[in-house]
Amino acid sequence: MTRADLDAGQVQTELGPLLCEISSVFGPDSPLWANATSRYQEYKPPRVQVAVRVGCEDDVAKIVNYANENSLPFYTVNRGHGMTITQGQFQGLEIDMQLLTGIEINSDGKSARLQGGTYTQEVIDVLWEQGYVTTTGSCACVGMMGLGLGGGHGRLQGSYGMVSDNFVSLNVVLANGTAIVVSETSHPDLFWAMKGAGHNFGVVTSFELRIFPRQVDTWYYRNYVFSQSNLEPLFEELNRLQGNGTQPVKIGWQFVLYEMIAEFSQTEPIVLWSFSYAGSEEEAQELLAPFDALGPLNITGGNVPYPEIANAQKTGLNDPVCAHGFERIVSTAGLQIYNVTAQRAIYDAFDDMIQTYPAFNGSVVLMEGYPVDGVLKVDPALSAYPWRDDYLLTWASITYPPNSSLDATAIEWASRFRTLWNQGQPARRPTTYVNYAFGTESTESMYGYESWRLDRLRSLKRKYDPENRFSYYNPIPI
Numbered sequence: 001m002t003r004a005d006l007d008a009g010q011v012q013t014e015l016g017p018l019l020c021e022i023s024s025v026f027g028p029d030s031p032l033w034a035n036a037t038s039r040y041q042e043y044k045p046p047r048v049q050v051a052v053r054v055g056c057e058d059d060v061a062k063i064v065n066y067a068n069e070n071s072l073p074f075y076t077v078n079r080g081h082g083m084t085i086t087q088g089q090f091q092g093l094e095i096d097m098q099l100l101t102g103i104e105i106n107s108d109g110k111s112a113r114l115q116g117g118t119y120t121q122e123v124i125d126v127l128w129e130q131g132y133v134t135t136t137g138s139c140a141c142v143g144m145m146g147l148g149l150g151g152g153h154g155r156l157q158g159s160y161g162m163v164s165d166n167f168v169s170l171n172v173v174l175a176n177g178t179a180i181v182v183s184e185t186s187h188p189d190l191f192w193a194m195k196g197a198g199h200n201f202g203v204v205t206s207f208e209l210r211i212f213p214r215q216v217d218t219w220y221y222r223n224y225v226f227s228q229s230n231l232e233p234l235f236e237e238l239n240r241l242q243g244n245g246t247q248p249v250k251i252g253w254q255f256v257l258y259e260m261i262a263e264f265s266q267t268e269p270i271v272l273w274s275f276s277y278a279g280s281e282e283e284a285q286e287l288l289a290p291f292d293a294l295g296p297l298n299i300t301g302g303n304v305p306y307p308e309i310a311n312a313q314k315t316g317l318n319d320p321v322c323a324h325g326f327e328r329i330v331s332t333a334g335l336q337i338y339n340v341t342a343q344r345a346i347y348d349a350f351d352d353m354i355q356t357y358p359a360f361n362g363s364v365v366l367m368e369g370y371p372v373d374g375v376l377k378v379d380p381a382l383s384a385y386p387w388r389d390d391y392l393l394t395w396a397s398i399t400y401p402p403n404s405s406l407d408a409t410a411i412e413w414a415s416r417f418r419t420l421w422n423q424g425q426p427a428r429r430p431t432t433y434v435n436y437a438f439g440t441e442s443t444e445s446m447y448g449y450e451s452w453r454l455d456r457l458r459s460l461k462r463k464y465d466p467e468n469r470f471s472y473y474n475p476i477p478i
Contacts, residue, residue: 006049006072006092015052015066022055022099036096040081042402043327044088046472048075053096057115057171057205058179060095064203065177067093068469075472076203078117078143082473083330084439090472095203097145105130105211111168115206118144120154121310121317128307132211135163138253138368140310141322145207149198150435151385153393155252155276155309158371160212164195164385165378168208175202175469193460196385197434197447199473200457201464214306219252220281221312222288222301225264226271230294231347234271235338237290238369243337245391247371250278251287253313258350258365264297268351274313278306326362329398329410330438331418334390334431338367342424346417350396353413359400360410365417368393384457386448387431394421395436414438437474446474 008027016025026032027050036051052063067074073092100117103126112134114123121140127133136154137147144163152163160166169183170191182191182202193201226234234256241247247254257272264270273291277284281303292299302312310316350365372391380388396417398410422430432445447454454476461468461478468478 008050011050011052011066011093015063018062018066019052019054019059020056023059024053024055026051026053036077036094036098038080038324040079040322040324040326041083041085041087041328042325043329043407044085046075046077046087046090046094047092048094049092051094051096053099054117055099057100060173060203060205061177061179063093063095064173064175068175068177074469078146079119079141080324081142082146083328083435084437084474086439086474087472097143100205102206103127105132106208109213110210111208112211113206113208114144116145116204120144120147121307124307124310127211128214128305131214133214133306134209134211135160135166137163138310138313139315139321140317144209145204146199147435148207149194149196149204151196151387151433152435153368153370153433155370156212157375158247158249158252158373160210161374161378162385163209164198164383165375166210167191167195168210170194170207171205172202173205175465175467179205189460190464192382193384193457195383197457197476198384199434200461200470200476202470216278217305218280218303219306219309219312220277220279220284220301220303221309222275222284222299223313224273224275224291224296225261225298226273226294226296227265228268228271228347228351230296231271231344232340233294234273234291235340235343237294238273239338239340240290241287242369242391245336245372245376245389247369247391248287249371249373250283251369251371252276252278252309254369255313256367258347259363260354260361269347269354270297271347276309276313320362325401326399327402327407327410329407329414330395330436331414332393332395332432332436332438333418333421334387334433335392335394335421335425336389336428337425338392339424342420343367346396346420349413349416349420353398357406357409359403359406360398360413362399364397364399366393366395366397368395384447384453386450386453387433390431390433393433393436434474439474443477447476 012025097117100115148163
């Protein structure tokens with residue numbers, strides 16, 4: 001069998017009897033197809049010919065072995081939020097992990113076992129009800145494992161580090177179909193690689209993650225809307241708040257968005273600033289007073305339980321940031337401090353783009369600030385994640401319904417935003433958070449400029465994936 005003649009019926013006949021009753025094999029005619037192939041990124045998505053929805057962990061090794069025996073490319077998907085266009089090189093069999101959502105707290109109360117299909121909001125909800133929290137992403141819809149394999153930033157990283165910093169062990173199916181346990185004591189070389197470059201090495205069917213007793217019952221949030229006339233003083237205040245990695249740990253996540261919101265302006269993008277704090281309004285107010293004094297157009301805020309903070313900051317399951325079905329031409333850069341002149345230039349360029357191309361009015365430019373205390377406590381040499389000194393994450397998304405006639409223009413604008421960010425920090429080389437990569441960035445910008453990092457990753461690829469079966473997500477060249 002070759003990829004050209006891949007047939008769902010034949011795969012079902014041959015593979016189906018080997019799988020547990022909950023698993024299923026299907027093709028485009030199935031009512032399950034639309035959900036299994038729905039994508040956050042519709043520009044150059046993976047080309048799925050047959051999907052296998054996994055109901056039992058042990059089935060993953062069977063699927064990989066079957067694919068290898070029949071020379072079928074395979075690609076693992078959970079929530080479908082990968083943005084990189086390198087996925088577009090895939091054509092073949094999808095391993096759909098959505099049903100693997102088990103969460104079990106270990107008896108010592110220090111870690112939990114999560115299956116590979118779990119996602120952020122689900123994990124937060126389950127652990128919270130039992131008195132715990134853990135490191136997750138900030139958007140409620142994102143899968144835990146895809147996030148963690150690339151590092152995994154989130155609201156609790158100031159206290160506990162990134163998602164990958166809290167891996168205890170991983171159950172991994174390798175490219176040859178072998179199932180192994182990966183940890184500090186079992187395949188420690190691979191454990192290092194899985195923490196920041198893990199998409200290149202295996203399928204994680206389940207994993208053990210550190211958990212922590214919940215400390216506060218509610219978080220305070222405040223969302224500000226500013227006009228562009230406040231842009232310079234806003235970023236000057238943000239540099240005072242967070243400059244060079246000094247953001248207070250209790251400020252779990254704060255971010256700026258340039259976007260069109262007709263309620264406030266139909267003629268130019270607004271500047272939104274969202275703030276979340278692990279504590280009360282009274283505690284947060286001293287930090288917020290300088291921003292109140294800037295004269296915002298609108299302020300909303302309140303205290304909510306931690307599981308509701310994503311909704312409060314408009315990153316919940318049903319918010320536009322989580323919506324599937326759009327082309328998203330993205331660009332990103334890591335920063336240490338805001339260059340206010342560059343931020344103005346990016347806003348002006350974004351405004352120009354929106355005015356010139358109204359089809360792009362669903363686009364956003366995002367600037368994120370997380371506390372980094374917990375991230376910096378981890379020795380950079382202990383994981384493949386290379387950018388612990390990126391204190392700010394930026395991301396531009398030119399967003400529109402699929403329309404190939406707009407693609408080249410969108411790519412040009414996204415590249416312009418990245419260039420402006422990087423020109424604003426001439427003493428630093430460009431860095432790319434691998435989970436935000438578009439796929440055209442250099443390998444070094446994603447996995448590190450230190451030669452030993454890429455040498456080690458290439459060596460591990462030759463050891464664990466010599467045929468480069470995992471080559472569709474920002475691949476490491478062998």
